[in-house]
């Protein structure tokens with residue numbers, strides 16, 4: 001991320017067989033009962049006569065000698081055992097479930113599933129078709145949450161094929177290494193909803209994860225880093241890891257059996273600090289950095305000269321021997337060109353090649369690698385920055401800085417994948433619940449992903465076939481553990497699955513209803529699925545100050561997704577399907593604790609119970625999720641106390657360009673005192689050219705102060721207007737020496753009496769270079 005920064009985020013808020021045209025089915029309005037327990041919805045389905053009951057012992061047969069059908073049958077057996085507890089078995093004759101090879105079915109992923117009184121047939125011409133037929137049947141066989149019971153299926157004929165050929169997820173294994181079992185789980189659960197591309201972001205400034213036999217230091221040294229310090233002694237334990245080629249070959253094979261192509265990414269010429277740490281001679285200026293522990297944009301670039309080119313070709317040779325898919329991703333994002341600008345040998349190269357500038361050199365480099373890959377029968381894809389110096393003819397584009405890159409590239413005849421931030425960036429949180437694990441605060445809900453259409457306006461109709469599909473990206477600066485990665489991926493991956501596979505009209509209510517069943521299947525498979533979209537959210541009506549003044553608080557309850565009936569208790573007991581149904585905001589005297597959850601038609605809670613306390617003290621408390629970044633802040637992060645924290649510990653909200661937060665509408669006629677709980681963090685962000693935008697405040701003491709004021713100092717662009725009175729400082733606390741004090745601290749003070757509600761501002765004046773500070777909580781207090 002760089003000038004246009006993914007991490008800084010000044011933004012708003014084949015695979016030659018792959019084509020966007022695998023339409024084996026008519027596009028005319030098909031009959032697809034929305035009540036079918038299928039996700040994604042199939043292209044076409046029609047009722048048939050009769051029914052079939054499937055139970056433990058039901059037989060499956062595949063054509064003799066057909067290994068692909070046999071593999072799909074095995075995966076069907078596994079899946080149904082996990083999600084329904086039914087043990088199907090393979091038989092050689094008299095099978096209820098039969099796989100049939102039918103070469104008249106066209107489209108690389110198409111299948112037909114027929115259920116009638118004579119049994120169940122899965123027909124396909126390809127391995128993927130068999131597999132998707134099997135996954136559809138597995139979903140029909142787990143229509144509800146019962147386990148072990150037989151299922152009776154009504155007669156139906158399903159003819160299905162995807163809308164788009166690229167239905168992808170990207171997992172960033174560079175920022176935080178994901179253990180291999182975690183990748184296998186992700187493959188399994190992508191396959192369950194017919195996603196078919198797993199893009200692995202294998203290298204970045206913070207780690208090189210792909211074993212290259214010719215360059216062993218890439219992983220011996222480049223796969224590990226030491227975490228940053230929050231002021232005390234720097235940690236010495238290295239963290240990280242890498243995958244051997246054999247491990248990745250096995251993963252590729254496993255994914256391929258499940259219809260999934262793994263697209264490897266080697267990110268260059270930027271995001272190359274781990275590479276330069278391992279082989280300084282492959283950098284530009286000859287210095288040897290450590291593997292970075294700083295997120296964001298770091299300055300280290302690959303040498304674009306003969307040595308760097310040869311290195312990349314050697315890496316590509318080993319990479320394509322492990323990953324057989326058509327596409328290789330070579331990054332190209334966020335390469336600030338300062339080092340190339342400063343290096344005489346690079347300037348000489350630009351001149352010799354007759355290029356205009358450094359961006360053109362990047363294009364030249366990408367084109368050289370694209371041509372190299374073409375000689376090996378492969379294709380290059382890169383982030384949309386590869387458009388900047390003129391798009392090399394050989395390249396396909398993954399559009400992340402909005403959709404314009406995709407529009408331009410597709411109209412110029414290049415294949416594109418839509419992956420725009422912020423919507424398809426899964427490191428963005430999915431709700432503003434206070435218990436979300438860390439991530440970026442540009443919340444992207446399940447509904448936001450579901451509403452995304454991968455065919456952007458502006459692409460000529462004749463060029464629409466260049467849109468291969470869409471991909472959601474799980475960047476892992478803030479996703480440390482497999483739990484956190486899964487929480488970010490699921491269930492939002494289901495929304496992407498539906499929008500990339502299905503042509504059915506969008507119907508969010510129908511989708512969430514079907515999703516509830518998929519969530520149950522994922523949970524049975526041991527996956528951590530976020531319940532954020534189904535969890536009850538509480539909103540105090542009016543200001544909390546008004547509630548305290550009146551001695552009466554009105555609280556509205558809602559859920560993001562319209563599933564089930566919200567039920568609640570006020571007596572501290574857990575709500576059940578028999579608890580009162582929520583109909584209108586609850587009018588309560590302060591002091592109650594509301595416990596609520598939504599319950600589905602079967603009486604099951606759709607999410608964990610969340611509480612809301614209405615005691616006066618609770619109404620006067622604010623947690624990080626309630627605090628607001630001070631004006632002019634476009635990006636804030638929800639961060640753990642240390643960047644590599646493995647536990648789901650407390651999380652804090654931090655804005656990168658100013659450490660200022662507001663307690664909005666503090667009732668200063670009610671409260672007379674405050675206590676703030678403060679946390680100190682490492683400041684580990686490479687901000688490149690945006691470093692200059694970080695606000696440095698004047699400080700009086702060595703380590704800066706925490707300044708508490710009524711109203712925030714507004715950074716005026718023009719003359720201060722009448723609506724922005726100067727802040728009144730209430731208290732100023734010197735911050736202690738970071739090297740000698742714990743990372744958590746508490747400050748208390750008194751507040752002046754004022755009329756009504758006023759914003760209470762908390763500004764740290766510590767050095768911009770770090771460490772960083774954030775509020776863990778603010779508690780206002782009343783006179784005793």
Ligand code: ACM
Nearest residue numbers: 001006333383400
């Ligand atoms: C990106 O987010 N830097 C592709």
